[in-house]
Amino acid sequence: MKETVSENNPRKAWMGLLAKAPEGRVAALFDAEISRPAFTWLRAPEIGSAMVRARAGATGAPFNLGEMTITRCALTLETGEVGHSYIQGRRKADAEVAALVDALMQTPMASRMREAVLEPLEAGMATMKAARAAKAAATKVDFFTMTRGED
Amino acid sequence: MYVAVKGGERAIENAHAWLAEERRGNMDVAELSIAQIREQLSLAVNRVMAEGSLYDPDLAALAIKQARGDLIEAIFLIRAYRTTLPRFGASEPVDTRIMACDRRISATFKDLPGGQVLGPTFDYTHRLLDFKLAADGEVSKAPSRDAETGTVPHVTEFLNREGLIEEAPHDDTPPPDLTREPLEMPADRALRLQALTRADEGFTLGLAYSTQRGYGRNHAFVGELRIGSVPVEMDIPELGFAVEIGEVILTECETVNQFTGSKTEPPQFTRGYGLVFGQTERKAISMALVDRALRWEELGEDNVGAPAQDAEFVLYHADNIQATGFLEHIKLPHYVDFQSELELVRKLRREAGAQQVQEAAE
Numbered sequence: 268m269k270e271t272v273s274e275n276n277p278r279k280a281w282m283g284l285l286a287k288a289p290e291g292r293v294a295a296l297f298d299a300e301i302s303r304p305a306f307t308w309l310r311a312p313e314i315g316s317a318m319v320r321a322r323a324g325a326t327g328a329p330f331n332l333g334e335m336t337i338t339r340c341a342l343t344l345e346t347g348e349v350g351h352s353y354i355q356g357r358r359k360a361d362a363e364v365a366a367l368v369d370a371l372m373q374t375p376m377a378s379r380m381r382e383a384v385l386e387p388l389e390a391g392m393a394t395m396k397a398a399r400a401a402k403a404a405a406t407k408v409d410f411f412t413m414t415r416g417e418d
Numbered sequence: 419m420y421v422a423v424k425g426g427e428r429a430i431e432n433a434h435a436w437l438a439e440e441r442r443g444n445m446d447v448a449e450l451s452i453a454q455i456r457e458q459l460s461l462a463v464n465r466v467m468a469e470g471s472l473y474d475p476d477l478a479a480l481a482i483k484q485a486r487g488d489l490i491e492a493i494f495l496i497r498a499y500r501t502t503l504p505r506f507g508a509s510e511p512v513d514t515r516i517m518a519c520d521r522r523i524s525a526t527f528k529d530l531p532g533g534q535v536l537g538p539t540f541d542y543t544h545r546l547l548d549f550k551l552a553a554d555g556e557v558s559k560a561p562s563r564d565a566e567t568g569t570v571p572h573v574t575e576f577l578n579r580e581g582l583i584e585e586a587p588h589d590d591t592p593p594p595d596l597t598r599e600p601l602e603m604p605a606d607r608a609l610r611l612q613a614l615t616r617a618d619e620g621f622t623l624g625l626a627y628s629t630q631r632g633y634g635r636n637h638a639f640v641g642e643l644r645i646g647s648v649p650v651e652m653d654i655p656e657l658g659f660a661v662e663i664g665e666v667i668l669t670e671c672e673t674v675n676q677f678t679g680s681k682t683e684p685p686q687f688t689r690g691y692g693l694v695f696g697q698t699e700r701k702a703i704s705m706a707l708v709d710r711a712l713r714w715e716e717l718g719e720d721n722v723g724a725p726a727q728d729a730e731f732v733l734y735h736a737d738n739i740q741a742t743g744f745l746e747h748i749k750l751p752h753y754v755d756f757q758s759e760l761e762l763v764r765k766l767r768r769e770a771g772a773q774q775v776q777e778a779a780e
Contacts, residue, residue: 276659283649283662316500317652317663318508319473320593323607324586324672324691325572329511330593330608332615333695335473335650337663339506353506353654355664356474396518401562403520406536410528 464696470496617736634724680718
């Protein structure tokens with residue numbers, strides 16, 4: 268697998284985060300911070316699918332599991348930076364703002380974007396994940412042995 | 419054969435108008451929203467996504483509403499919609515080792531790293547109707563406990579260390595895709611798994627049950643069953659690297675099957691694999707049993723003639739949309755066909771009658 272580890276590829280990390288964001292969340296964070304910059308479309312938001320693959324026996328040969336809906340778009344800021352987005356679901360407005368964040372992360376605005384959008388987004392999603400994991404942990408079986416032979 | 423018949427347009431229009439009214443039901447009862455279906459009938463939504471072969475909970479919920487709860491009709495709607503979507507690419511194979519597990523159990527090992535996590539299961543409920551649900555929607559908050567972080571290893575990895583179980587060696591052969599090429603025999607395992615993961619749950623369950631009852635018995639244990647979310651990563655050509663494009667909830671079942679060895683394989687445990695969109699446990703276990711039964715040839719087992727061993731039988735009858743399409747078309751006008759059948763029967767009866775008269779005369 269052509270693995271570019273996310274730690275070594277911050278763009279991969281933020282694009283992944285934007286792809287999984289809850290509906291409307293990125294726009295809410297973004298619009299609370301700055302007004303939207305002007306841009307031109309390279310590719311207007313478009314809804315399509317991705318074929319999700321898996322491996323037989325988790326580690327063997329790949330097979331096609333089924334498709335998922337995704338939305339993608341690409342845009343150029345007036346300053347020339349190109350922003351891309353590939354996000355889950357059918358969400359054209361979310362794809363647009365995700366591509367704007369991607370583009371602005373390549374400008375001097377990056378640290379502001381990180382603080383105002385990416386960090387709260389990541390924190391919110393981590394909280395949701397942790398809450399789920401904690402509920403799962405509460406259903407973990409603690410076995411205790413009633414009687415045992417040998418020892 | 420059916421022929422185009424003119425007429426009936428008004429009847430059809432009126433039938434559809436009445437359908438819409440019946441779908442809505444009594445107007446004194448509040449209308450269902452898509453979000454309500456998605457959140458509160460989530461296992462129906464999961465089934466529609468799995469068999470519709472398209473992961474999108476909102477679309478599946480819409481399809482269920484439109485289909486008045488007829489899940490096969492809803493699956494049909496999703497399959498039809500799916501064909502309208504341009505496909506942007508195929509993902510990297512998902513890595514279920516990094517699944518954020520809501521549930522993870524093993525029937526073969528009590529104490530295993532990561533533990534037995536029950537998750538939101540119907541198991542151990544008493545299957546008594548809960549009339550509280552008819553009264554109000556109040557629920558108490560589910561308890562929490564500090565969670566361990568880190569990945570949860572697969573059970574088969576422990577058995578692998580002793581060499582007691584067949585390996586699933588890494589392989590990067592591009593898989594065939596039955597949504598692009600018609601399903602043809604012989605079908606390799608990748609194609610069989612694709613067909614099974616979108617197969618009808620009832621059909622798959624019935625076949626899996628038949629193997630347990632002795633029709634191609636393969637002594638399956640649930641080595642592991644896990645449900646949770648995994649990230650999906652896809653290579654983006656314009657970027658030159660892969661990014662996560664979302665995450666999906668999957669149910670994975672690995673069976674560990676007794677195997678006494680064959681001409682080509684030593685005695686060891688063998689494996690069946692089930693992986694299905696959503697929380698779809700019954701389907702994933704069924705898939706794993708049927709997958710294992712279909713592997714008889716590559717494992718050098720005998721074909722005992724069991725239905726679950728017959729790839730052609732299984733794969734050509736497992737798709738409920740194909741099946742219902744062909745089954746239900748016989749209710750459409752077949753007037754001309756039937757006229758000729760009628761003529762044929764009349765002719766045969768005339769001939770039989772004439773023969774009887776002749777025999778009586780002799």
